[in-house]
Amino acid sequence: MRFIINLTLLTFFLISPLYANNHYPITRDSKVKIMEGKTLYNENCASCHQINLAGAPNWQGYDEDGHRLPPPLDGTGHTWHHSDEQLHSIIKYGLAKLVKNYEGKMIGFGEILNDRQIDSIIAYLKSYWGDDKYEFQIKLSKK
């Protein structure tokens, strides 16, 4: 009996890496997920990226501290050029962990939001994107 349990566990650990990323690509098919993402976005992100995801008015410029301004996440910027894995990392770890000597304002939310919540926010962002950008990014995320 014990042997069988161990075997089951072993099998699980052997195959689990295959499933580690199976939540990508993140689609915008689930209304429930998008609604959850919207609430979390409004609570955590809207203060900088704006309630309508439009970012700062002149987002390509810099703020008074010399840092980049919050870009739009609604598909008018370049967010859709990032794969789901990259977007997830940017939101989870912030750019500080990803870009050397980063001093900007995009901090990580890994201590506030769990992976599933981050993915719901990504689904919500995608609900704003035009079909062409959405399809492009889905293909990108499958790789």
Ligand code: HEC
């Ligand atoms: C304190 C302000 C602030 C908050 C809050 C904030 N961001 Fe950002 N975010 C920024 C700034 C500024 C940038 C641009 C980063 C840079 O280039 O330094 C950015 C960049 C990003 C990017 C990369 C965009 C791209 O087109 O490459 C994503 C994705 C993003 N933020 C998502 C989020 C999400 C999701 C949340 C909420 C969970 C959030 N941000 C909360 C300021 C913020």
